[in-house]
Amino acid sequence: MAVMLIAATLVFAACKPRQPSTARPAAQTGTKSVSIAVFIPGAASGSPIYEMLAEGVKWAADERNAADDGQPVTVQVIEGGYNQAEWEAKLTALAASGAYDLIVSSNPSLPELARAVRAKFPAQRFLLLDGELSGDPGIYTLRYNQREQAYMAGYLAALVAAEAGGGRVGLIAAQEYPAMLQTILPGYREGALAVDPGIAVDFRVVGNWYDAAKCAELAAGMIKAGARVLLCVAGGANEGAVQAAVEAGTDRARIVWFDTNGYAVRPPYIVGSCVLLQDRAAYSRTKLFLEGKLSFGEAEVVGIRDAYVDFIEDDPLYAAAVSDSVRKKQHEMLSRLRSGELILEN
Numbered sequence: 001m002a003v004m005l006i007a008a009t010l011v012f013a014a015c016k017p018r019q020p021s022t023a024r025p026a027a028q029t030g031t032k033s034v035s036i037a038v039f040i041p042g043a044a045s046g047s048p049i050y051e052m053l054a055e056g057v058k059w060a061a062d063e064r065n066a067a068d069d070g071q072p073v074t075v076q077v078i079e080g081g082y083n084q085a086e087w088e089a090k091l092t093a094l095a096a097s098g099a100y101d102l103i104v105s106s107n108p109s110l111p112e113l114a115r116a117v118r119a120k121f122p123a124q125r126f127l128l129l130d131g132e133l134s135g136d137p138g139i140y141t142l143r144y145n146q147r148e149q150a151y152m153a154g155y156l157a158a159l160v161a162a163e164a165g166g167g168r169v170g171l172i173a174a175q176e177y178p179a180m181l182q183t184i185l186p187g188y189r190e191g192a193l194a195v196d197p198g199i200a201v202d203f204r205v206v207g208n209w210y211d212a213a214k215c216a217e218l219a220a221g222m223i224k225a226g227a228r229v230l231l232c233v234a235g236g237a238n239e240g241a242v243q244a245a246v247e248a249g250t251d252r253a254r255i256v257w258f259d260t261n262g263y264a265v266r267p268p269y270i271v272g273s274c275v276l277l278q279d280r281a282a283y284s285r286t287k288l289f290l291e292g293k294l295s296f297g298e299a300e301v302v303g304i305r306d307a308y309v310d311f312i313e314d315d316p317l318y319a320a321a322v323s324d325s326v327r328k329k330q331h332e333m334l335s336r337l338r339s340g341e342l343i344l345e346n
C-alpha cells in the first residue's frame with residue numbers, strides 16, 4: 001500500500017510539473033487562504049510598540065503573498081481602544097466569528113485574556129508578544145528581557161544627570177502593571193544605582209496611555225523637584241514629557257526614549273533610545289506560523305544577546321545629544337551586556 005501511495009504521488013508529481021516538490025508546508029491552518037487579525041490593545045498612533053507589531057505581521061504576509069504559492073494571506077488590523085474592560089469581549093467576538101486562523105497581539109495583559117477566550121473557542125490560536133504564558137496549546141508568547149532594556153535607560157539617565165551636576169532621575173509610567181512594577185521600574189533603578197549609588201528615582205503614574213497634558217504636568221513637577229532625566233513609558237502621553245523638558249531647557253531636563261529610536265522626536269532633548277525589535281519579532285514569528293512551525297504552547301524570552309532588545313548608539317543625533325564621556329561609559333556597560341559579562345536575568 002505504501003509503495004502504491006509513493007508511486008501514485010510520483011505519477012501525480014510528474015503530471016503537474018508546476019507543483020514544486022519543495023512546496024512550503026501549509027500554515028498551521030488547514031485552509032487554503034490564511035487570515036490573520038492583529039488586535040491592537042489601545043491605539044496604534046503614539047504607541048510604536050503596536051505600530052511595529054502590525055508592520056511585522058504585514059511584512060511576513062507580503063513576503064508570503066509575493067511568493068504566490070496559492071495560499072494568500074490577509075491581515076486585518078483591529079484597534080481595541082483604550083477601555084481595557086472591553087478587550088476580552090472584543091477578542092471573544094473575533095474568535096466567535098471564526099474568521100481568523102490567528103490573532104496576533106501584544107502586551108502583558110493579553111495572555112490571560114486569550115486563555116479566557118480559548119476556554120469558549122478552543123480552535124482560536126494566538127501569537128502574543130510582550131507577554132508570557134506557557135502550556136496552552138493554542139497560545140505562543142514571546143516576552144522581552146525588559147530588565148535589560150530598563151537598566152540601559154537608568155544607567156544612561158544617571159550618567160547624564162551626573163554630568164549635569166547631579167540630581168535625581170525619574171520614571172513616568174502610564175499605569176501600574178506587573179511588568180512595570182516588578183521589572184521596568186526596578187531595572188531602571190538598578191541601572192541608575194550602578195552609576196550613582198546615592199541617586200534618587202522619582203516614580204509617577206499618568207493613569208492612562210493617552211493624556212499628554214497630565215504627563216506634562218507630572219514631568220514639570222518632577223523637573224521642579226530636581227529630576228534631570230526622565231524615562232517615560234506612557235504611549236501617546238509621552239509627548240507631554242517632551243514638552244515639559246523643552247519648557248525647562250536642556251540644562252535642566254532630558255528624556256530617555258523607550259521601545260523605539262526616539263532621538264529625532266526632539267533633538268537634543270532625547271539622550272537615549274532603549275529599543276525593542278518588536279517588528280522583527282512579529283515578522284519572524286508570523287513567518288514561522290505561515291510555515292507551520294510556530295511552537296504553540298511555548299513561552300520564549302528574548303533579550304539583548306538575541307538582538308531583540310538594544311540601545312541605539314549609531315545615530316548621529318545620539319552623539320549630538322550627549323558628551324563623548326557619557327557615550328564611552330554607556331558603551332562600556334553595553335559591551336558587558338552584549339558579551340554576557342553582565343547578565344541581568346528576567
Ligand code: RBF
Nearest residue numbers: 042043047049107108109130177209233235259
Ligand atoms: N504601551 C504602549 O506604548 N501603549 C499602550 O497603549 C499600552 N497599553 C498597555 C496596556 C496594558 C494593560 C499593559 C499591561 C501594557 C500596556 N503598554 C502599552 C505597555 C507595553 O506593554 C510595554 O510595557 C511598554 O511599551 C514598554 O515596553
